[in-house]
Amino acid sequence: xxxxxxxxxxxxxxxxxxxxxxxxxxxxxxxxxxxxxxxxxxxxxxxxxxxxxxxxxxxxxxxxxxxxxxxxxxxxxxxxxxxxxxxxxxxxxxxxxxxxxxxxxxxxxxxxxxxxxxxxxxxxxxxxxxxxxxxxxxxxxxxxxxxxxx
Numbered sequence: 001x002x003x004x005x006x007x008x009x010x011x012x013x014x015x016x017x018x019x020x021x022x023x024x025x026x027x028x029x030x031x032x033x034x035x036x037x038x039x040x041x042x043x044x045x046x047x048x049x050x051x052x053x054x055x056x057x058x059x060x061x062x063x064x065x066x067x068x069x070x071x072x073x074x075x076x077x078x079x080x081x082x083x084x085x086x087x088x089x090x091x092x093x094x095x096x097x098x099x100x101x102x103x104x105x106x107x108x109x110x111x112x113x114x115x116x117x118x119x120x121x122x123x124x125x126x127x128x129x130x131x132x133x134x135x136x137x138x139x140x141x142x143x144x145x146x147x148x149x150x
Contacts (some may be wrong), residue, residue: 008142016129018095024042027099029098029102030099030130030135031097031099031104031128033135034052034095034097034104034106034128034135035058035092035095035097035106037052037055037056038092038095038106038108038126039092040052040056040124041053041056041124042081042090042091042092042093042110043090043092044083045080045083045084045090045110045112046083046084046087046088046089046090046112047084048080048081048082048083048084049080050077050080050081051116053073053076053077053080054077056135056136056141057136057137058129058131058136058137058138059073059140060138061073061076061135061136061137061139061140062138062139063076063139063140063141063142064140064141064142065142066122066142066143082117085115086114086115086116087113087114087115088113088114088115089112089113090110090111090112090113090122091110091111091112092108092109092110093108093109093110093111093121094108094109095107095108097109097143102129102130102131103127103128103129103130104127104128104129104130104135105125105126105127105128106125106126106127106128107124107125107126108123108124109121109122109123109124109145110122111147119147120144120145120146120147121137121144121145121146121147121148122142122145123142123143124142124143125139125141126139126140127139127140
């Protein structure tokens with residue numbers, strides 16, 4: 001009797017497991033996309049290549065720079081084009097991504113070196129939003145911190 005009761009439930013349980021696994025797979029793919037995009041944005045400071053910024057930063061984006069000034073997407077693009085005059089390198093150290101439905105919060109740090117020899121780190125929080133099937137950054141806050149001792 002128990003077997004007959006469980007038999008109709010097995011396909012339902014299987015579908016629920018597949019749905020959960022599919023959601024986890026999608027989230028892992030999105031997390032990979034976000035981390036890779038953050039890496040590309042970090043490296044753009046030294047290369048001047050603005051293609052990643054153009055793709056991942058939303059048109060209505062607003063950020064807060066380390067001096068407390070607001071900036072928009074166009075200012076970020078303009079400053080990135082000129083950044084190689086000042087930066088030798090900028091590399092992503094780490095990123096932690098947390099999801100809240102169609103929103104993700106990415107927090108991480110980058111290590112940079114300027115042509116003057118000055119070194120340091122950016123520590124940041126980026127808010128990603130999925131709109132019209134695309135994940136883009138809608139808000140950011142950036143801080144400058146001393147370079148970590150090895």
